[in-house]
Amino acid sequence: MSRTDVEDAFRREYGRAVAVLVRVLGDIGLAEEAVQDAFTVALERWPREGTPPSPAGWIITTARNRAVDRLRREATRDRRHAEAALLHSPSEPEEVGPVTDDRLRLVFTCCHPALAPEAQVALTLRLLGGLTTPEIAHAFLVPEATVAQRIVRAKAKIRDARIPYRVPSDADLPDRLPAVLAVVHLVLTEGHHGSTGAGGPRADLSAEAIRLGRLLAELMPDEPEVLGLLALMLLTDARRPARTAPDGTPVPLDQQDRSLWDGALLDEGRALLRTCLRRGRPGPYQLQATIAAVHADARAWSETDWQQILRVYDDLLALTPTPVVALNRAVAVAEVAGPARALELVDAIDLGDHPARHAVRADLLRRLGRSAEAEVAHADALRTARTDADRALLVAARGRAR
Amino acid sequence: MPTYLLGIIQPSGPAAPPEMLEPIMREVGAVDQAMRDAGVWVFSGGLHDPSTATVLRARDGGVVVTDGPFAEVKEQLGGLTIVDVADLDEALTWGGRLAAATTLPVEVRPFQG
Numbered sequence: 001m002s003r004t005d006v007e008d009a010f011r012r013e014y015g016r017a018v019a020v021l022v023r024v025l026g027d028i029g030l031a032e033e034a035v036q037d038a039f040t041v042a043l044e045r046w047p048r049e050g051t052p053p054s055p056a057g058w059i060i061t062t063a064r065n066r067a068v069d070r071l072r073r074e075a076t077r078d079r080r081h082a083e084a085a086l087l088h089s090p091s092e093p094e095e096v097g098p099v100t101d102d103r104l105r106l107v108f109t110c111c112h113p114a115l116a117p118e119a120q121v122a123l124t125l126r127l128l129g130g131l132t133t134p135e136i137a138h139a140f141l142v143p144e145a146t147v148a149q150r151i152v153r154a155k156a157k158i159r160d161a162r163i164p165y166r167v168p169s170d171a172d173l174p175d176r177l178p179a180v181l182a183v184v185h186l187v188l189t190e191g192h193h194g195s196t197g198a199g200g201p202r203a204d205l206s207a208e209a210i211r212l213g214r215l216l217a218e219l220m221p222d223e224p225e226v227l228g229l230l231a232l233m234l235l236t237d238a239r240r241p242a243r244t245a246p247d248g249t250p251v252p253l254d255q256q257d258r259s260l261w262d263g264a265l266l267d268e269g270r271a272l273l274r275t276c277l278r279r280g281r282p283g284p285y286q287l288q289a290t291i292a293a294v295h296a297d298a299r300a301w302s303e304t305d306w307q308q309i310l311r312v313y314d315d316l317l318a319l320t321p322t323p324v325v326a327l328n329r330a331v332a333v334a335e336v337a338g339p340a341r342a343l344e345l346v347d348a349i350d351l352g353d354h355p356a357r358h359a360v361r362a363d364l365l366r367r368l369g370r371s372a373e374a375e376v377a378h379a380d381a382l383r384t385a386r387t388d389a390d391r392a393l394l395v396a397a398r399g400r401a402r
Numbered sequence: 403m404p405t406y407l408l409g410i411i412q413p414s415g416p417a418a419p420p421e422m423l424e425p426i427m428r429e430v431g432a433v434d435q436a437m438r439d440a441g442v443w444v445f446s447g448g449l450h451d452p453s454t455a456t457v458l459r460a461r462d463g464g465v466v467v468t469d470g471p472f473a474e475v476k477e478q479l480g481g482l483t484i485v486d487v488a489d490l491d492e493a494l495t496w497g498g499r500l501a502a503a504t505t506l507p508v509e510v511r512p513f514q515g
Contacts, residue, residue, distance in 0.1 A: 114490060161512045162404045172491075319465040 005051065013056040014039075015215075019102035020060050021285035022109075022165060025067055028127065035059065035069035041066075091179050096123045103128060103220045105305045110161045119154040120183050122147055128215070129208050132200040140190060173223075181229050181285060188233050193245075200251050206237050215270075221313045227276035228286030235292035238262040250389045252254050252397065256300040287316040300368030306335035323351040327360055339367040355384040359394055366398075405444065405487045405513040406493040411504050412480025414452060429503035437485060437496060448481035480506070484513075 014035060021031035038059045052058035064217040110123040125131045125139075133151065157163065168176040191205030213230040220226045242256035251257075273289050290312050298304040313329035326349045334342035343364045353359040358381035365374035378398055385391045403478035405495060416424065437443035459466045471478060487493050493510050500510040 112490075116492065162511075164491050166491075214427045281513075 002047060003043065006039065006046055009042070009051075009055045009059070010039050011130050013059055013274070015103055015106070016056055016117065017059045017063055018127050019106040021067065022106060023102050024064060026165075028158060030067060031063075031072075032127070034063040034070070035355055037066040037070075038063035082264035101219050103215065104167050106175060107216070107219075108167055109158060109163055109165050111176075111183050112158075113179055114161065114163060115174070116150075117186075119150045120179065121186055122150045123154050123222070124212070125187065125208065126151055128212065131208070137180035142309050172233050177220075177225065180216065181225060184209055184216065185229060185233075185285070187212065188236070190241075192236070205241065206233075209233060210237060224279040224281045224332050225283040225285050227272050227300065228283060231269045231272040231276065232289035232292055234265045234283050235274065235289055235296055237267035238269065238296070246365050249392050249396065252393055253295065255396075258299060261296070270296070271294065282315065282319075284316060284320050287312050287319065291316075291382065304335070306332055310336050323349050323354075324356070327351060327354075327357055332362060332365060334367070339364040344370065353384055355381050355390060356382060359397070362394075363397060403488060404493075405484060405486050406490075406497075407509075407511045408483040408485060408497045408500055408514065409479050409506055410448075410481040410483075411477045411509055412506055413477055413499040415476070416506070417451070425510065426504060431502070433441065433496075433499045433503045434483070436499070437483070440495065442485045442487050442492070444484040446481070446483035449479060454477045469476050477507075 016030075018031050022028055023033050025031050025034070041062055042055075042059065044099055044194065046052070088322065099224050106127055110127055111120045115123070121140075122328055125136050127131070131139070133148050134144050137147040138377045163333070167173075188206055188209035191207075191209055210230070210233050213226075213233050216226045217230045238261050239253070239256060241262060242258065242260035243251055244328055245251050273293055274287070276286055277290070289298070291309055294309050294312070296303055310329070310332040313325070313332050317325050317329050327346065330342045330349070332343040333345055343361070346357065346361055346364065349357065362374050362377035362381055365371075365377055378394065381394050386393060418426075419467040434443065434446055437446075455471040457468045457470065457472050459468070468510065481504075483496075485493060485496050490510070493512075494509070497508045
């Protein structure tokens with residue numbers, strides 16, 4: 001086994017090991033130290049002695065022993081943790097809840113509503129994804145010190161305010177699940193677009209989001225929205241090979257070479273979507289996945305079933321009446337009922353100085369032949385666009401229209 | 403069991419008229435009683451207007467007394483409840499009931515130790 005194999009194991013097993021150790025030690029900081037210690041030992045031993053039959057089990061046992069040793073040495077540091085670590089054994093029966101997996105407990109701790117959304121994202125990527133602080137900082141294009149501070153603050157709040165390490169009860173799950181799904185979805189959209197500035201799509205972040213989505217689907221297979229989110233992520237990520245031109249410029253959906261779409265991911269996404277829709281409990285992610293599936297079924301942009309997309313957008317708007325959904329629905333209205341009707345809708349949407357609203361208006365005005373107004377809207381879109389990729393898309397859209 | 407402060411944040415200025423206050427106080431009383439029944443209640447009380455506050459500062463070996471609240475801000479602590487519960491989720495549940503009863507923001511903050 002090489003060093004890379006240990007690093008792969010780290011990426012794969014870090015979340016599980018930290019989650020078990022958090023339960024055993026009752027402290028996230030101690031758990032992380034212990035697991036990192038164990039991987040350091042693995043780096044020394046595995047290449048020499050071979051990989052143990054159960055790498056995850058080995059890491060967890062080693063981390064637990066290391067933590068107990070450390071706590072014995074520093075007995076004054078905190079008696080309670082030492083006692084907890086010595087009393088509990090990982091084979092003990094676990095507390096009852098809808099699902100009893102340590103990682104699931106940790107997901108709900110990381111995505112607790114008492115933590116700021118950006119702290120939820122950073123903690124989830126760090127503790128469950130095993131990403132380092134520099135990796136998270138790089139992914140979100142924020143300074144390392146900012147991410148480090150967010151993580152330190154969040155961990156301190158979890159400890160001091162006693163944010164529980166527990167899967168919410170069935171009764172509380174509907175309130176708590178959306179935050180978890182939002183964190184994973186945010187990681188995906190960041191992977192596709194980037195939030196600010198240069199950089200463009202980041203495949204590693206998309207892959208991480210899908211990995212987290214698969215984990216959630218494995219842990220909560222009965223929650224249709226969990227499956228819906230995974231379906232949505234697979235159906236959108238399948239387009240990744242077509243989303244960027246060879247020269248690096250982004251390609252909008254209507255211009256993409258659909259033969260480049262990943263057929264295996266599309267099939268998996270469609271199958272998941274069928275499974276969750278059968279439950280008859282639709283939600284925003286299932287509906288967005290349905291829209292993505294309609295696009296996936298069209299061999300070309302011109303063959304898109306806009307009637308069906310508009311029907312799904314009607315349902316989505318009823319469920320989540322946000323300006324962004326209303327704007328996306330207006331795009332479908334333009335295809336079904338023409339740009340004039342769509343423009344009326346867009347002008348009534350209260351989305352402020354939002355680049356997407358300006359871009360949609362520019363497109364509709366162009367199609368209506370109102371070029372002077374279209375140019376103004378186009379300039380507004382360029383002025384407010386947050387990323388280079390968005391600006392490139394706008395310039396490309398205008399170029400095509402000419 | 404950890405202890406939490408549930409601080410009721412009140413806009414500065416004159417109090418609401420009695421006809422508005424009365425139903426609110428009834429609601430708050432009901433939440434208070436529910437806390438006692440659940441065995442989580444430690445203390446609760448409403449505060450007089452911030453203008454009744456006095457600030458003390460140690461200076462040059464003595465203590466200087468000044469009239470008024472520590473800081474003139476738009477919102478002040480108007481009342482507080484202290485509960486002894488299992489974790490933040492339980493504290494947030496009680497805090498939420500208090501916020502609904504008072505129609506005011508409630509700040510939930512853990513005590514040390």
